[in-house]
Amino acid sequence: MKQPESILKLINRFRSLPGVGAKTAQRYAYAVIEMSEADAVGFADDIKNVKETVKLCKLCGNFTEHDTCEICSLRDTSVICVVAQPKDVVAMERIGGYKGVYHVLHGTLSPLDGRGPDQLNIKSLLGRLDGVKEVIMATNPDIEGEATAVYLSRLIKPMGIKVTRLAQGISMGSDIEYADEVTLSKAFEARTDI
Ligand SMILES: [Zn+2]
Structure with missing residues (x-):
């Protein structure tokens, strides 16, 4: 079974982080999918925010x-x-x-x-x-x-x-x-x- 493209993309994002292997990346991606809309948007905003404010x-x-x-x-x-x-x-x-x-x-x-x-x-x-x-x-x-x-x-x-x-x-x-x-x-x- 091939997972939906959007999920695979998210898994690959997590895999690119230090110390995160395939299984952990999968778990993280599923955790994000199961988050409330507000939590998921907050998560994405925090990532965007550190890139904009941290120097x-x-x-x-x-x-x-x-x-x-x-x-x-x-x-x-x-x-x-x-x-x-x-x-x-x-x-x-x-x-x-x-x-x-x-x-x-x-x-x-x-x-x-x-x-x-x-x-x-x-x-x-x-x-x-x-x-x-x-x-x-x-x-x-x-x-x-x-x-x-x-x-x-x-x-x-x-x-x-x-x-x-x-x-x-x-x-x-x-x-x-x-x-x-x-x-x-x-x-x-x-x-x-x-
Ligand atoms: Zn300093």
Whole structure:
């Protein structure tokens, strides 16, 4: 039995999302069909709405609905925690207690995928280092994350700024996004100079 075209289209939309396989996509599509008209329209509106209102903070590159995000506006700008993706900011914020700001690179260096320094949000990082005391590298502990941290530390350390890296503890190859709060918190507290 072939499912109606409109349902197949919706299933394919869900399948394009990270971590969603064929069965889950099918379940999601059927859940949408079974929603009330109001809920389904609200769902579609929310998708449209984030595309219209969410932009990148002009200072740190994180998602915001304003020119400058709340973290950049309210927190201590003398400490910058550098992460690869906006979702890593959410992971770091979950551990609580960090008072500094972030800088989102939107990727890591990957010569094989053609991602060099110019493809990342690095220029604006170098432009906001005036008065900064510490830059914390919180890229994932995989090859690309390490290479990115080393590359940036070579640029930043000569400016007389302390550069640190999250301690090992988050196992090699695992993602900051999925690290539990206790592990991430320990890796943060035990960060070391690089
Ligand atoms: Zn910001």
